[in-house]
Amino acid sequence: MSIAGDAVRRESCGSCGATLDGGRRIGSRDYVTGTAFEVVICPSCGLGWTTPVPADLDPYYPRTYRRYNPWVARVLSLLYRWRVGRWCRGFARAGSALELGCGDGVMLDALRSRGWQVCGTERTEAMAATARERYGIRMYVDPDGPQPDHDRFDLIVLFQVLEHLADPVAALSRAQSLLADGGRIVVGVPNLASWQAAFGQGGWFHLDVPRHLVHFTPSSLAAAAARAGLRVEAVGYISPEHDPFGWVQTILNRFAGNANRLTLLLMGAERWRISDGLTLLGVAVVGPVAVVLAAASWACGRGAVMEATLVRG
Ligand SMILES: [Zn+2]
CATH class of the missing domain: 1.10.260 (434 Repressor (Amino-terminal Domain))
Structure with a gap:
């Protein structure tokens, strides 16, 4: 059902298909525009869905979204490089890596400095150009990009990306199709089952509606991953940067x-x-x-x- 001509109410879960009627609801207000939204929790699989979904999300992204002043950016960069180092410890040797929604490319640059072959995707040419120009990284613009018939990756990264997508199962399925034998997908998302979420409710910083369209718990992420032919090997929570x-x-x-x-x-x-x-x-x-x-x-x-x-x- 269309609301005010530019937003669509979510009626069913985009992962398991269950109706969202009767699901627990968390009211929240976008801190950029002041617009009211709800997160409704799927009574079946536990995924949270932002509703209504704006037809155009661009007005909800301030020009400075995720662009921090230089000292904050420097600290974030150091913490991201520390995180990449942890990922690398899970592999016997450097391989090929793809980051879907790689932002300015700092994580791919860190992987490359450890001997990995890297490429990334972004949703617009302007965003892809940032990583290409800053770090010389091979970039694709969605929906074009690596294809499963000739591209496979040992490591695929979806870091603070999946929660922004209207169809996270499709994104996980795409990643699964591009995974080399023995490869791993790293997914970083906010945790709706966290103490911080329980304390904050609609004022939880990482709820971030309507930019975050879907909200995960460890079990609902595992269920969505299973629908994409994936299983959870490990979950960690250490996140000094967030x-x-x-x-x-x-x-x-x-x-x-x-x-x-x-x-x-x-x-x-x-x-x-x-x-x-x-x-x-x-x-x-x-x-x-x-x-x-x-x-x-x-x-x-x-x-x-x-x-x-x-x-x-
Ligand atoms: Zn569901």
């Missing part, structure tokens, strides 16, 4: 009505005001608590972001 910050922003949202203002300031989407001194004070107070909560949630398997390793099932 989890402590997520706690800070989520606590500020819940207790101080911050509405992700800290994030908008760090992205350069809003100008600093005198009153933002209170936000900085909040960061100073909440920051140490956030680090402790994040570390405890990792130890208990309830971290805000999970990284699953998938293999052919």
Whole structure:
């Protein structure tokens, strides 16, 4: 059913097909536009679906989305390279890697520096050009790209990508078809079963509606992967680049009505005001608590972001 001519209400689960009627609902407001959305949880498989789904998501992506100021970008780059090093430990030797939705290509650059042959995809030519120009990486623009009849990869990465896609099972199936024998798919997504999600509810930083169209728990991700012919080999929750910050922003949202203002300031989407001194004070107070909560949630398997390793099932 069309809403206001440009958004579609989700009636059924895009993974298992069950009707979403009667599923638990989490109300949330987009912090960029102020538009109200809901996440409805599939009563059958547990996947969460953002509804309604805007016909055009471009107005919901600020120009500065995921573009951080230089010092934040530098810290993120170091943490991403640390993460890539962990992936490489699972392989006896460097092979071929594909990252679907690779952003500026920093992870592929890190893999290449470890001897891997790499290529990536992005959804527009302009985005593909960023990785191509910054790191000289071979890039494709969706839906064109590597084909299963002549391209196979030892490692396929979907990092903070799957939750943005309207049909995550199709994306996993595509990745499965491109996987070399013995290869692995690494999927990084927010964890709707995390302590942070339970605390934050509609104000959870990583809910990020409507940019996040689908919301995973460990078990609902496993069910979606199974539909794509994949099984979960391992799940990890250590995420220093996402989890402590997520706690800070989520606590500020819940207790101080911050509405992700800290994030908008760090992205350069809003100008600093005198009153933002209170936000900085909040960061100073909440920051140490956030680090402790994040570390405890990792130890208990309830971290805000999970990284699953998938293999052919
Ligand atoms: Zn379902």
